[in-house]
Amino acid sequence: MNIQALMKQAQNIQRDMEKTKKEIDDMIFEEKNGVVSVKANGKKEILEIKIDIENADKEDIEAIQDMFLLAINQLFSRIDKTIQEKMGKFTSIPGIF
Numbered sequence: 001m002n003i004q005a006l007m008k009q010a011q012n013i014q015r016d017m018e019k020t021k022k023e024i025d026d027m028i029f030e031e032k033n034g035v036v037s038v039k040a041n042g043k044k045e046i047l048e049i050k051i052d053i054e055n056a057d058k059e060d061i062e063a064i065q066d067m068f069l070l071a072i073n074q075l076f077s078r079i080d081k082t083i084q085e086k087m088g089k090f091t092s093i094p095g096i097f
Contacts, residue, residue, distance in 0.1 A: 017090050024086055029078050033071035036064060040075050042082065 024042035031038050035056040039048040049068065056064060 013090060017087065020086050020090075024079075024083055027082065029075055029082075031071045031075035031078065033074065034063075034067045036067040036071050038068065038071045038075050040072075040079065042079055044076055044079055046072070 027042045028047070029040050029042070035052040037048075037050045037052075038046060040046050051064065
């Protein structure tokens with residue numbers, strides 16, 4: 001393979017990576033945990049936090065805070081998993097990286 005073809009292949013891969021990254025960044029992820037729900041985009045920016053007031057134990061704020069922490073951590077884990085699934089294909093191309 002000549003250097004020109006190799007460069008063209010690298011440019012195509014870079015373009016595909018950027019497209020895939022933008023696709024992930026634009027995705028909306030939601031995690032529910034008990035009476036709380038959290039939404040974020042693929043850039044791990046929190047977009048929305050909700051509390052189901054009708055079903056929440058208003059006396060146990062600490063439990064609600066723990067639910068938020070758990071929901072956010074689960075949400076970020078799902079985003080990381082999606083990134084690995086979609087971007088992993090770019091790390092297994094021989095001779096490119």
